Amino acid sequence: MWTIVRKDLAIELRTGEMASSMFLLALLIIIVFAFTLEPERLMAPEFLAGLSWTTLLVAGTLALNRSFVLEREAGGLTGLALVPIDRGSIYLGKAIGNFLLLLVAGFVLLPLIAILLGTRGLSPTWLLPGVIVLGVAGIAVIGTLCAAIASRTRAREVLLPILMFPLLAPLLIAATRTTAGALVGESASDLQSWLLMLGGFDIVFATAGWLSFDFLLDE
């Protein structure tokens, strides 16, 4: 599993193409939001939370799309499947790789958007990084699974968001709400149910992905 993580990270660190495209796309989305929605109206912390997660989701889809495509084109997945390792570990390896990429993106985007929007009334708590971690984990877990499913089809780039976004609805609701709360100083006990839901989401779907990969890789 860790080999896969290391391999994907090595590719990324060497070329950096994914990170830069994601960053650029995220920036462009924010600019579009600034043009189409009145920036003065968007100064509340809720908008910061909402726009951050939206941007992260869309830019992240870019990264997730690539998770399996490179493998598939180079015939690598067949090779992977032949190796006598647990199929589930392939999933976890990919998911962790995506998770780390998205995590970095998230930590970069949130302050950036805060600056660009000029958000008022912020008093972030230590809860904030934790929330980002939980939310990003959810995107990574579902996204990797959907990327694997979509990669089998011809319209894979279109299909990935179609599969991912509805499944991520509960996560997005929880992550945005919790982020907004963490940005204005709500305590962990206030946000308790939400945090539990985030955690639950991550665990349920990480497990589901891990278990189902056996069915997904027989070629």
Add this chain to the structure above:
Amino acid sequence: MSESRRTWQDVILPWSTFVSMLAAIVMVFLLAPSERDQGIVQRIFYFHVNLAWMAFGGFALVAGTSIWFLRTGSRRADRLAHANAEVGMLFTTLVLVTGPIWARPIWGVWWTWDPRLTMTVVLWAIYAAYLMLRRLGGEDDTILRYAAVLGIVGSLDIPLLILAVRLWRGVHPAVMLSDDPDAGLKDPLMGWTLLVSGIALALLFTWLVSLRARLLAVDETVAAMHLEGARS
């Protein structure tokens, strides 16, 4: 196909669907009393609520048949999963159509992001995702397994969705008064109408699934014959 299954499909199911739907319509339009506050429009609710139940239950069926398929490789299970998804999508669409038509005269708006409507929209999107995968998945047989996984994952998502949406919106009092069926069900005849409509729609769901599944089976047979023809 066994004799008893043929009888069930061709005779019992269609006829009981027809009879129960007729009974439901009679009850909804003629026998059930008008609700005091909402008037005649309230009668939409008898179908709307049951359609919603079928819509959500339908996805449970998709999940169940998908699990069956993954465990046994039974093509029939896969066809049933596909059929359930299509009919479920149809019913969900109808929920989203009848809902606003009911809401407009009662609440004055076509749409709100209240918990029930929101979760229905996402359910619709999950159905759409499943059906899109099947459509775009190409002729490959392995897609069937992928679709099954999606079906199961989707059904895991739905309880989480319901939780999240409820927490998000809280339970809105204005919604409760007009949306909650129990508040307005003064007359027991209303309860019976709801029940009969429920049974009718459940039978309708089942009948439509059996029709669709049968079409899929013929489709597979024809495809197989084409394949044989191409080879020989």
Add this chain to the structure above:
Amino acid sequence: MKGLYYLAAAYTAVWIAIFGYVMSIGRRARKLERELEELRK
């Protein structure tokens, strides 16, 4: 009586959707039956 229009609209929509679906299945079934006949020859 405006309520009646809404009621009618809702149930008409339901009817059209169900009927439409059944008819589309029927149409495709007949087409496949014909194809099956052709292939069997």
